[in-house]
Amino acid sequence: MTTNDDTEALMAAANYLPKFDTLEEERLHRKQRLAAAYRLFGKFGFDEGIAGHITARDPERLDHFWVNPFGMNFSHIRVSDLILVNDTGEVVEGDYGVNTAAFVIHSQVHAARPDVIAAAHAHSIYGKSWSALGRLLDPITQDVCAFHEDHALFDDYTGVVLDLEEGKRLAHALGGGKAVILRNHGLLTVGHSVDEAAWWFITMERSCQAQLLASAAGDPVLIEPEMAKLTASQVGSHVSGYLSFQPLYEKIVREQPDLLD
């Protein structure tokens, strides 16, 4: 049951969300979180060649987003390496190119969801394995309840996403939720901060792993729908997603401080 204490704790947490005096400060903060998220994806082994991207909307030019330089390993990305891409796919800041699939998918997600600051997609092993089953995740653990009635399935596969119409269809499948499983492809998550989008991706990947493990061993017991709904309100909020990322941010900055360069 949610207690008044829990509600107060969440409201207090909301007050810890960063506030900025200038757009420059906010931009730098987003880029630092973005570089850190890439390092964490690298550390967790979510990279697969040149596939996978995390994007952060620019706080001023709202139809532009920051993304990784084409072909650079996630584990090497620094703040100064990030590139800014406009709404037609042109790189307007930075010395590198952008992956076409990254532009096609992420530009359409950012366009369809003005509330979304960041989107994360990668070809991580458990996410893509689960995606091959063509079904949603079940409420079998407390953690996966973050996605209860808040994730969707893009039940189609038509090759590498290089066509803007396909990007639009994918964004339509995402709807108003925090995540979409792209059948035969992988996971995509979004958030009101880079922190949140990255956290949902990390915990969703692990939730795919958990369900694959549990299902391989037997028949998982499902959490009752009412309890799943309650748990979703506890672990699935924007603040909860933001807060869950903070220990990982602290860890990666301490381990790899050059990411802030």
Ligand SMILES: [Zn+2]
């Ligand atoms: Zn992909």
